[in-house]
Amino acid sequence: MSTNSSVGYNEEYARSVAETEKYWQEAGKRIDWIRPYSKADGSSYAGNVQIKWYEDGTLNVANNCVDRHARVRPDAPAIIWVADSEGESLVISYEDLRKNVNRFANVLRMQGVKKGDRVTLYMPMIPKAAYAMLACARIGAVHSVVFAGFSAESLANRIVDAESHFIITADEGRRGGKRIPLKETVDEALRIARMDAKVLVVKHTGGDVSFSERRDVWLHDVWGTVGTECESEEMSAEDPFFILYTSGSTGKPKGLVHTTGGYLVYASMTHERIFAYQPGEVYWCTADIGWITGHSYLVYGPLANGATTLMFEGVPNQPTPKRIWDIVDEWNVSVLYTAPTLIRSLMAAGDRWLEGTSRKSLRMLGTVGEPINPEAWRWYYEKVGDSRCPIADTWWQTETGGVLITPLPDTAPLKPGAAMKPFFGIIPDIVDENGESVPQGTQGRLLIRRSWPGQARTIHGDHARFMETYFSAVPGAYLTGDGAHRDVDGDYWIIGRVDDVVNVSGHRFGTAEIESALVAHPAVAEAAVIGVPHPIKGQSLFCFVILRDGYQDDEGLIAQLKQQVRADIGAIAVPDDVVCVPGLPKTRSGKIMRRILRKLVAREDDLGDVSTLVDPRIIEEIKTALSLNRQV
Ligand code: WT7
Numbered sequence: 001m002s003t004n005s006s007v008g009y010n011e012e013y014a015r016s017v018a019e020t021e022k023y024w025q026e027a028g029k030r031i032d033w034i035r036p037y038s039k040a041d042g043s044s045y046a047g048n049v050q051i052k053w054y055e056d057g058t059l060n061v062a063n064n065c066v067d068r069h070a071r072v073r074p075d076a077p078a079i080i081w082v083a084d085s086e087g088e089s090l091v092i093s094y095e096d097l098r099k100n101v102n103r104f105a106n107v108l109r110m111q112g113v114k115k116g117d118r119v120t121l122y123m124p125m126i127p128k129a130a131y132a133m134l135a136c137a138r139i140g141a142v143h144s145v146v147f148a149g150f151s152a153e154s155l156a157n158r159i160v161d162a163e164s165h166f167i168i169t170a171d172e173g174r175r176g177g178k179r180i181p182l183k184e185t186v187d188e189a190l191r192i193a194r195m196d197a198k199v200l201v202v203k204h205t206g207g208d209v210s211f212s213e214r215r216d217v218w219l220h221d222v223w224g225t226v227g228t229e230c231e232s233e234e235m236s237a238e239d240p241f242f243i244l245y246t247s248g249s250t251g252k253p254k255g256l257v258h259t260t261g262g263y264l265v266y267a268s269m270t271h272e273r274i275f276a277y278q279p280g281e282v283y284w285c286t287a288d289i290g291w292i293t294g295h296s297y298l299v300y301g302p303l304a305n306g307a308t309t310l311m312f313e314g315v316p317n318q319p320t321p322k323r324i325w326d327i328v329d330e331w332n333v334s335v336l337y338t339a340p341t342l343i344r345s346l347m348a349a350g351d352r353w354l355e356g357t358s359r360k361s362l363r364m365l366g367t368v369g370e371p372i373n374p375e376a377w378r379w380y381y382e383k384v385g386d387s388r389c390p391i392a393d394t395w396w397q398t399e400t401g402g403v404l405i406t407p408l409p410d411t412a413p414l415k416p417g418a419a420m421k422p423f424f425g426i427i428p429d430i431v432d433e434n435g436e437s438v439p440q441g442t443q444g445r446l447l448i449r450r451s452w453p454g455q456a457r458t459i460h461g462d463h464a465r466f467m468e469t470y471f472s473a474v475p476g477a478y479l480t481g482d483g484a485h486r487d488v489d490g491d492y493w494i495i496g497r498v499d500d501v502v503n504v505s506g507h508r509f510g511t512a513e514i515e516s517a518l519v520a521h522p523a524v525a526e527a528a529v530i531g532v533p534h535p536i537k538g539q540s541l542f543c544f545v546i547l548r549d550g551y552q553d554d555e556g557l558i559a560q561l562k563q564q565v566r567a568d569i570g571a572i573a574v575p576d577d578v579v580c581v582p583g584l585p586k587t588r589s590g591k592i593m594r595r596i597l598r599k600l601v602a603r604e605d606d607l608g609d610v611s612t613l614v615d616p617r618i619i620e621e622i623k624t625a626l627s628l629n630r631q632v
Helices: 007-018 020-030 061-072 094-110 127-139 152-161 183-193 219-223 261-275 292-304 323-331 340-349 374-384 463-471 511-519 555-568 594-601 618-627
Strands: 077-082 089-093 118-122 142-145 166-170 172-175 178-181 198-202 216-218 240-246 254-259 282-285 308-312 333-338 364-368 391-394 428-431 444-448 478-486 492-497 501-504 507-510 524-534 538-547 577-580
Touching: 007 020, 020 261, 061 094, 061 127, 061 261, 061 292, 077 094, 077 127, 077 323, 089 094, 094 127, 094 219, 118 127, 118 152, 118 183, 127 142, 127 240, 127 292, 152 183, 152 555, 166 183, 178 183, 183 198, 198 219, 216 219, 240 292, 254 261, 254 463, 261 292, 261 364, 261 391, 282 292, 282 323, 292 308, 308 323, 323 333, 340 374, 340 538, 364 374, 374 391, 428 478, 463 478, 492 501, 501 511, 501 524, 501 538, 507 511, 511 524, 511 538, 511 555, 524 594, 538 555, 538 594, 555 577, 577 618, 594 618
Parallel strands: 077 308, 118 142, 118 166, 142 240, 166 198, 198 216, 282 308, 282 333, 333 364, 364 391, 538 577
Antiparallel strands: 077 089, 172 178, 240 254, 428 444, 444 478, 478 492, 501 507, 524 538
């Protein structure tokens, strides 16, 4: 793998950035429009930041993801659902999908949901979750899917922020043999939110849940009362399609708004081009529908392409690390798209779990969510793919809607740990603190110079925050929040976040968010949170807290503080370490120097410049506290 064979890519990339408008006008034809567009790019990063694509075109996402395939290949499998419990599965054809989505859409209409209404989904990974998403798309309702691992408090915040009066949930979910209370959490969230809402409940496990005759509706009670035909709403390309919440470096999670036309063009095109998807292949993305990966590369991209998408309810390494390979073999999976954290945990479990599995069906592998360390990359390449399958290390974000930097099928040589090439039409750059482009090999802040169809349009209800967060640091460019460098071949390497966002197992948390969860506890006067390297999770959360007078630093209190974060945000955000300290390293202006905290946790001797510290003695006190920390 030493010659550069990316001629096809180079030529097409050059064309895509030289004649962008023409390129995207052409690309837009991959989906069916009701009224064709006359123009592709209507975006401007200047002034008020307006992002618009295919603006005068109209379409319906469900028609594109379901009906147009059901018409020509009604029996082709659309979704292969694999249950948490082994041996249980379901194959849903495009015609089955069409009927189910239409019924679901009719139910929503019957319940009074209208175009533009925000519908919150708090769902397990079951086909009805996909039906619900597509049903919203069919009637033009804006879905806001909340990952079912978030707490009632987080769910409440998202329901309130989205002004959502309609919730879809299930009695319970199932993961790794455990039952996840969903309806109960929704009940609690609505108590916290004090919002008047209707709740549509899917019976999944049959578990015993409370039911309010006034507010709740069982899906099975209304399912039979509606038909399988449902007229779809003609949507403008720029009508909001969905809201998805993600954490930033400051404040509460932001509801990124994606719109209808450009998003679908971009999700479907990247899915097809990056994975070289061939009709008839089984494609498996392990992401949950609660994240953008689940939206773009489990549901919308693959289905828009008429693909067979595998949806797994459980945890890929449970009950044993062999489960994932058994599923690959049983369903002849051609493309596997997953997260580095899972690869690292499978690698740590040992190669013996691969023994006796074939994996011959695999043609291509993908990773997403966090940087992949070269060791894990090689294991994935050599052991899982038997050195046959290229790996697409895809870099992107909730905000980008689809992949922006990735190898393409003709990219060679692949470099373990590099995200490699910009996708067609994408113009990345790396700049220093002053916004000046840096030379090759120098690390800097990654930004994107021009819009693309899949880009988020705004933050729900707060366009000023959208402009401030992404477009103010370097005028005229989209700031990603990641650090990166470009090597001598012009290939991109992503370092990770350079803002106060921590990536734990591919999940984003703002340090400020965790800090406010901690200070909400009566014992905590002040908190500072950092991300520290973790062998499996990539990063873990390390918290420093200053206790109020009268509180004792003991195991019980530490457990309470962790529980506080669990209740406030969710189990996925529980910190690995909480350490009580007498003070925090601060500058004269009161800013916490997280850089010093990171070095102290890493036991580095050279702390760098500490001359701006108000009280340098605090360093020794923190060192002492760390040496007593037994949590690691
Ligand atoms: C952040 C975005 C994109 C879907 C899943 C995460 C990190 C993502 C990579 C990669 C290095 C990556 C970045 C980014 N990230 N993919 N291939 N290599 N880092 O979406 O929750 O919006 O998080 O994930 O730091 O900013 P998200």
